[in-house]
Amino acid sequence: MTVGRNSSDSGIGIGIGNSSLGGSRIAIAIGIGVFLGCVFAFFYPHGFFIGSDSNRKSQSPAQCEPSERVNMLKSELVSVSEKNSELKKQVRELNEKLRLADQGRDQAQKQFLVLGENHKAGPFGTVKGLRTNPTVLPDESVNPRLAKILEKVAVRKELIVGLATASVKEMLEVWFTNIKNVGILNYIVVALDDEIENFCKSKGVPVYKRDPDEGIDSIARMGDSHAVSGLKFRVLREFLQLGYSVLLSDVDIVYLQNPFNHIYRDSDVESMSDGHDNSTAYGYNDVFDEPAMGWSRYAHTMRIWVYNSGFFYIRPTLPAIELLDRVAGRLSREPNSWDQAVFNEELFYPSHPGYDGLHASKRTMDMFNFMNSKVLFKTVRKDAKLSKLKPVIIHVNYHPDKLPRMKAVVEFYVHGKQDALKPFPDGSKW
The missing domain is CATH 3.90.550.10 (Spore Coat Polysaccharide Biosynthesis Protein SpsA; Chain A)
Incomplete structure (x- = not known):
């Protein structure tokens, strides 16, 4: 009885040992498979058929287009860029013209646009308003x-x-x-x-x-x-x-x-x-x-x-x-x-x-610099000091006999003929 039980026990023990060994082999095989999968995944991320995939990609429609088409697209891109730059320039010019046009609303706004910012008034007697308006853009x-x-x-x-x-x-x-x-x-x-x-x-x-x-x-x-x-x-x-x-x-x-x-x-x-x-x-x-x-x-x-x-x-x-x-x-x-x-x-x-x-x-x-003919013939020519001054211009606007008076002015101021102005009356005869 004892021997048989022992034999039986031994058989049972041997069975269990065989089962454990088979499970270990399966686990080892799975581990090796996972390991090899990781290795191939690392070294071949795109798979074993990369060559055929590359061939398929190289045959994509975009890469099959002729070089003329590519050059045409590049030319169109350059043309669009130039037009865009021109449009931007026109927009800037229009904006500037609009800015200048807006200045016509009133004098206060003109001054504000010229100054660009508000200013505090200075001490008494030091404040000066704008006198010179900005010039227009030449056209x-x-x-x-x-x-x-x-x-x-x-x-x-x-x-x-x-x-x-x-x-x-x-x-x-x-x-x-x-x-x-x-x-x-x-x-x-x-x-x-x-x-x-x-x-x-x-x-x-x-x-x-x-x-x-x-x-x-x-x-x-x-x-x-x-x-x-x-x-x-x-x-x-x-x-x-x-x-x-x-x-x-x-x-x-x-x-x-x-x-x-x-x-x-x-x-x-x-x-x-x-x-x-x-x-x-x-x-x-x-x-x-x-x-x-x-x-x-x-x-x-x-x-x-x-x-x-x-x-x-x-x-x-x-x-x-x-x-x-x-x-x-x-x-x-x-x-x-x-x-x-x-x-x-x-x-x-x-x-x-x-x-x-x-x-x-x-x-x-x-x-006295920009002199009209009334000042000249009524006042200046009769005054010793004033007659020595040399005006910038003389406008013969008060007298209808313009040409002879113009020539007399030239004789008096340019050629130094002192009596050149004397024959003329102060005013004119109708």
Whole structure:
């Protein structure tokens, strides 16, 4: 019994041992498989068939496209990039134009845009407001032909401009002869007919004749001085749009010095005055008396004699261009109006109910430097000290016998003939 049990026990023990050994072998096989899988996964991450996969990838449609197509796409990309850059440039230009246009709302906003930020007021007596408006962006597309001419003629973006027809040919010659004698290079004649254009070219005078225009041609044919004076406001606009400051000059003016050495350039408009003394030229308090009002019979008024629309310096600013537009617009609607009266009304009338005044800065020129013929013949020639002064220009605006007086001015100031001015009366005979 014992032996058998032992045998039986031994058999059972042997069975269990065999089972344990088989399980170990399976575990070892699984472990080896996992290990080998990790090894192959590490060294062959894309599998055993990488070559065939690569072949399939190399045959993808994108890589099968011809090189011409690739070059075409590159060219299109470059073209799109260039167009994008151009659009960005146009957007910047439009933004700048919009910024400048917004300045026209009111003077306060103009000043804010120029300063760029708000400022605190300084101590008493030290505060100074803005007097100089920013210039506009030049726009050569307005008149490319004129732009090329001005590039050669202008000095520091400014020049003298005179309009002329054949009816003032003799005065024009005195005008540009003295400009040359003074040494002024930056001037140009706007010819309103072929005769003046050819005359200027024959004399070596810079000249510009606009393209055919029915309005200009009709004015040139009429030869009316007031009509030509009204036309100049339209012509000047193109000069300002091109970014040039203009010293507008009638041809009944004798130049004795270079006017650009005597201009302040701190205002939109700088003009000579029709005034004949300090009060009339620069302003005065005029008292109006109305006895019927009793205690309040005296009313104080501020007065100034008008600016001369035949000689003024104008900068390329928005208020300046607005002034030209306003004057030209009114003269076209009011053909019987005098251009000088309209010029001053638009420049000086303040805003009031139903009317928005022009926010333009202005300066009156020194009346002894920029002298009108009333000051010369009524005062200066009779004064020993004043007659020794040499004006910058003399404008024969108060007298109809313009040419002989212009020649007399040249004789007196240029050639030193002391009695050259004596034969003329103070005023003129009708």
